[in-house]
Amino acid sequence: xxxxxxxxxxxxxxxxxxxxxxxxxxxxxxxxxxxxxxxxxxxxxxxxxxxxxxxxxxxxxxxxxxxxxxxxxxxxxxxxxxxxxxxxxxxxxxxxxxxxxxxxxxxxxxxxxxxxxxxxxxxxxxxxxxxxxxxxxxxxxxxxxxxxxxxxxxxxxxxxxxxxxxxxxxxxxxxxxxxxxxxxxxxxxxxxxxxxxxxxxxxxxxxxxxxxxxxxxxxxxxxxxxxxxxxxxxxxxxxxxxxxxxxxxxxxxxx
Numbered sequence: 001x002x003x004x005x006x007x008x009x010x011x012x013x014x015x016x017x018x019x020x021x022x023x024x025x026x027x028x029x030x031x032x033x034x035x036x037x038x039x040x041x042x043x044x045x046x047x048x049x050x051x052x053x054x055x056x057x058x059x060x061x062x063x064x065x066x067x068x069x070x071x072x073x074x075x076x077x078x079x080x081x082x083x084x085x086x087x088x089x090x091x092x093x094x095x096x097x098x099x100x101x102x103x104x105x106x107x108x109x110x111x112x113x114x115x116x117x118x119x120x121x122x123x124x125x126x127x128x129x130x131x132x133x134x135x136x137x138x139x140x141x142x143x144x145x146x147x148x149x150x151x152x153x154x155x156x157x158x159x160x161x162x163x164x165x166x167x168x169x170x171x172x173x174x175x176x177x178x179x180x181x182x183x184x185x186x187x188x189x190x191x192x193x194x195x196x197x198x199x200x201x202x203x204x205x206x207x208x209x210x211x212x213x214x215x216x217x218x219x220x221x222x223x224x225x226x227x228x229x230x231x232x233x234x235x236x237x238x239x240x241x242x243x244x245x246x247x248x249x250x251x252x253x254x255x
Contacts, residue, residue, distance in 0.1 A: 003229040006033055007214045007222035014223075016053030021144040024224055035151045038232050041141070042211035044223035045130060045159040045174060046118065048137050054129040055119075056083060074099045080114070080127065087112035087129060092255055103130070106246040107174060108255070109161045131157070134175025135241045142177040154178035154232055154240075158208035158215075164254045171212025173204035176242045179232055181205075202245055203230075 008027040014020065024043070028035060035041070063071065063078035067085055071078035075096045085091075088101035092108055103112050113130040131137045138155040145153050157175030162168070173181060181204035211225035249255055 001229065001231065003210075003227065005210055005214055006031070006226045006228070007211075008033075008224040008226065009222055011047075011221055011223055014047040014050040016050065016055065018051045020047065020051045021141055021148070024141070025145075025148065027224060028226065033226055035145060035149055035153060035226070036228075037152045038228075038230075039151065040154045040156060040179070040207055040227035040230060040232060041145065042156045042158055042171075042208060042215075042225045042227060043138075043141070044215055045113070045134070045157050046115065046128065047223045048131050048134070048157055048175075049128050052131055052137065054131060055126050056129060057124045057126045059124060070094065070099075080111075083114055083127060083129070084112045087114065102249075102255075105130070105134070105174070106243070107161070108252075113159060113161075113174075130159070130174065135177065135243075136175075138175035138177035139240075152178070156204055156208050156211070158212055160212065171208045171215070173208040173242055173245060176204045176245075177240050179204065179240055181240070181242055181245045203232075204242070205245060 008031050011027050012023060014023065024041065058077065058079045061079040061082050063082040067082035068078045070091070071081040073096070074081065074094050076099065081099065084099060084101060087104055089104055091099070091101050093100040098110065100108065100110055101112050102108050107113065115128045119126060119128055134157045138157050142153060142155040145151060155177045156173050158171040159174045160169040161172045163170070181202065183201040183203045207227055207230065211227065215222050215225060
């Protein structure tokens with residue numbers, strides 16, 4: 001197997017209301033690339049959120065009493081903490097400088113994914129929330145590519161997250177369309193005929209992480225990666241999505 005990941009260089013800055021599909025297709029052409037069946041398009045969450053205008057100006061936020069109390073504990077801006085609480089189901093862990101929550105979409109990560117990096121603060125201090133529904137955002141882009149080019153592809157929206165067992169962050173899938181997020185091998189057999197009992201590869205996360213390596217985290221301006229060569233069984237929107245990647249709280253030994 002040979003899998004090729006191609007970052008789209010010099011992707012333009014994204015503003016609220018921009019047509020992300022048109023921008024992606026134009027960037028693919030500008031990079032001398034093309035899309036064909038079985039390709040995977042991995043897109044950084046930040047440009048999806050920007051296009052969907054998920055900005056919030058901090059001065060517009062009035063923190064609740066609970067946010068003010070929690071902000072003292074974690075040593076963060078009460079307005080920021082208020083937004084984290086609004087975007088979350090509950091707080092999982094907290095200490096000075098750290099606030100881990102379960103996002104309303106089911107992700108467990110720091111600060112509900114709310115970000116302040118690579119955002120223009122010249123007019124007002126603002127933050128960027130995750131897309132309202134990343135699976136739906138991915139599906140709209142998948143459908144747009146198929147309708148425009150006739151190519152059956154998968155789309156992954158990725159974001160940087162930490163992990164319970166390791167230091168550092170990596171790109172993980174928060175939105176998936178057109179593919180199974182997990183490649184379930186349970187019931188199949190290994191090289192020696194032993195039945196596989198628990199093997200289920202999180203392929204959407206693996207592809208998201210691989211794309212994140214060449215997207216970069218600072219000034220690279222490469223928020224879209226075209227993946228080619230992975231033997232991907234394409235799925236309808238009903239069968240795809242990120243939900244299968246999210247471990248039920250009852251099965252999560254870290255909560």
